[in-house]
Amino acid sequence: MRVLLSALLISGSFFSIPSLAYDYTAGDLHINHPWSRALPPVAPTGATYLTIENRGQQSDTLIGARTPVAGHTELHEHVHQNGLMKMQQIDSVEIAAGQSVEFRPGGHHVMLFDLKEPLVAGHDYPMTLIFERAGEVDVKVQVGESEPAVNQPAEQEHGHHHH
Numbered sequence: 001m002r003v004l005l006s007a008l009l010i011s012g013s014f015f016s017i018p019s020l021a022y023d024y025t026a027g028d029l030h031i032n033h034p035w036s037r038a039l040p041p042v043a044p045t046g047a048t049y050l051t052i053e054n055r056g057q058q059s060d061t062l063i064g065a066r067t068p069v070a071g072h073t074e075l076h077e078h079v080h081q082n083g084l085m086k087m088q089q090i091d092s093v094e095i096a097a098g099q100s101v102e103f104r105p106g107g108h109h110v111m112l113f114d115l116k117e118p119l120v121a122g123h124d125y126p127m128t129l130i131f132e133r134a135g136e137v138d139v140k141v142q143v144g145e146s147e148p149a150v151n152q153p154a155e156q157e158h159g160h161h162h163h
């Protein structure tokens, strides 16, 4: 038991997503762990990821989102085009009955434009998800640093001072 517990603790430490993931239920919809990557303060855009599960008998559709931290938002997906991965806007995301849709890096996401405040690790921000049937659902989005570093932020300004 002791061994198992410490194994869990160790494996848990590999993830820097805060351990208290938020989840929400709105009618038949279950919204799990909305999160964003932490970004340097100068970043003009960001993205929100989450999982939406539809436990009902009828499909529902996410048609938009808004948040006070962004000037505007769009629903995006990633597509492969000529060997390149690019993202493009989509009008809506259907969550079929009994299915769940995962918004994740490299896939669907809520794109945040014109960020009003930096996405700082450990903070959270409110977001309203707008569904065709379930209506508006308020969630909180956690900002974490959960992604493997793709590129290092350019923070090497404190270089060597030669006298």
Ligand SMILES: [Cu+2]
Residues within 6 Å of the ligand: 047, 076, 077, 087, 088, 109, 110, 111
């Ligand atoms: Cu995008």
